Amino acid sequence: MSIDINDVSKSFGDFQALEQIKLSIKKGELIALLGPSGSGKTSLLRIIAGLEKASAGSIHFNGEDMTNVNAISRQVGFVFQHYALFSHMTVADNISYGLRVRPRNKRPSKKDIQLKVDELLGLVKLDGLQKRYPSQLSGGQRQRVALARALAVQPEVLLLDEPFGALDAKVRKELRRWLRNLHNQFDVTSIFVTHDQEEAMDVADRIVVMNHGRIEQVGTPDEVYENPNSPFVFDFLGNVNLFKGRLQQGNLKTGNVSLRTEGGANLENQDVVGYIRPHQMELHRTSVEGSFPIKIVHIQSVGPIVFLEAIKLDEEETIDIELPKSEFTELGIRLDDVVHSKPKHVHVFSPEEFSI
Numbered sequence: 001m002s003i004d005i006n007d008v009s010k011s012f013g014d015f016q017a018l019e020q021i022k023l024s025i026k027k028g029e030l031i032a033l034l035g036p037s038g039s040g041k042t043s044l045l046r047i048i049a050g051l052e053k054a055s056a057g058s059i060h061f062n063g064e065d066m067t068n069v070n071a072i073s074r075q076v077g078f079v080f081q082h083y084a085l086f087s088h089m090t091v092a093d094n095i096s097y098g099l100r101v102r103p104r105n106k107r108p109s110k111k112d113i114q115l116k117v118d119e120l121l122g123l124v125k126l127d128g129l130q131k132r133y134p135s136q137l138s139g140g141q142r143q144r145v146a147l148a149r150a151l152a153v154q155p156e157v158l159l160l161d162e163p164f165g166a167l168d169a170k171v172r173k174e175l176r177r178w179l180r181n182l183h184n185q186f187d188v189t190s191i192f193v194t195h196d197q198e199e200a201m202d203v204a205d206r207i208v209v210m211n212h213g214r215i216e217q218v219g220t221p222d223e224v225y226e227n228p229n230s231p232f233v234f235d236f237l238g239n240v241n242l243f244k245g246r247l248q249q250g251n252l253k254t255g256n257v258s259l260r261t262e263g264g265a266n267l268e269n270q271d272v273v274g275y276i277r278p279h280q281m282e283l284h285r286t287s288v289e290g291s292f293p294i295k296i297v298h299i300q301s302v303g304p305i306v307f308l309e310a311i312k313l314d315e316e317e318t319i320d321i322e323l324p325k326s327e328f329t330e331l332g333i334r335l336d337d338v339v340h341s342k343p344k345h346v347h348v349f350s351p352e353e354f355s356i
């Protein structure tokens, strides 16, 4: 099922929660709505589900106008953050609920319902637990039941609101994989809300970055990470180093160095801020063109990556650097060493857009 969101706005009294949201989602896509608290993610999801009415604009499923169609008739699967399982029903009864409450002429036979429940229990690896009650399950197991229950009715659209928000990091990671697999197997169009950029990067085909009720950027995880179109997106999707200076002939003049930049064509001869990801900072033992001296003040090695904190010697500013462990070892870097750093990809924005 394709979904088109056409200029959807939503106000709660005087407060504008969504402003002219425009988005086309292809059949079979897995989309993450990513943004800080209050950016409008849940409001948008609820409007797509039909649980909330838009103040303006329209929602189309497969080209058909759904704006005034109620939630039940839209036939979307929904998974919430807080399980929302029926506590008085067993796992099997929770999963089969949507099938059992269908009108008699559309309800599968008892045997078919049983087969469907067994199939779903297998898919979410909960075989043998069908007689348990939700209180007898772990958080991760409950969320798997919630996923199975949403999928039992074979929705063409699956909407998930922070589905793994209440779970610990390891279980979250495991469930992300689940979501991806189930999404593929069920040939469903899925939209999930998250404020966790790593989760969005890990699972989604495309990420919709939201801020203050507007879409800041839409793109594949790679696109939004490597080519953020605003300081907000840059900052929200990971750590960043900032270099203030002036843009001259495509170079950012900052302190005593000149850094080759990307973007910022309309910012020539203006004050700008350069944004550089920590993994885009090269390190050298000796000075090279475009490098500046730094002193290493903190070293933290985590698995294959080494996180370094350093001070720029000319301006006493702190910068963050991430290096593969092999490169770190090869360079033989120690605490208090003075080395030379050269930024590889410098994106520039005007200071007015500056958001950090």
Ligand SMILES: Nc1ncnc2c1ncn2[C@@H]1O[C@H](COP(=O)(O)OP(=O)(O)OP(=O)(O)O)[C@@H](O)[C@H]1O
Pocket (backbone or CB within 6 Å): 012, 015, 017, 035, 036, 037, 038, 039, 040, 041, 042, 043, 044, 195
């Ligand atoms: N029923 C409501 N009445 C009034 N204001 C509301 C209502 N629902 C949401 N809002 C406001 O709309 C804005 C967007 O809320 P929404 O829940 O969509 O954001 P969100 O991005 O999902 O945030 P979170 O990650 O915290 O859930 C918030 O400022 C919220 O306070």
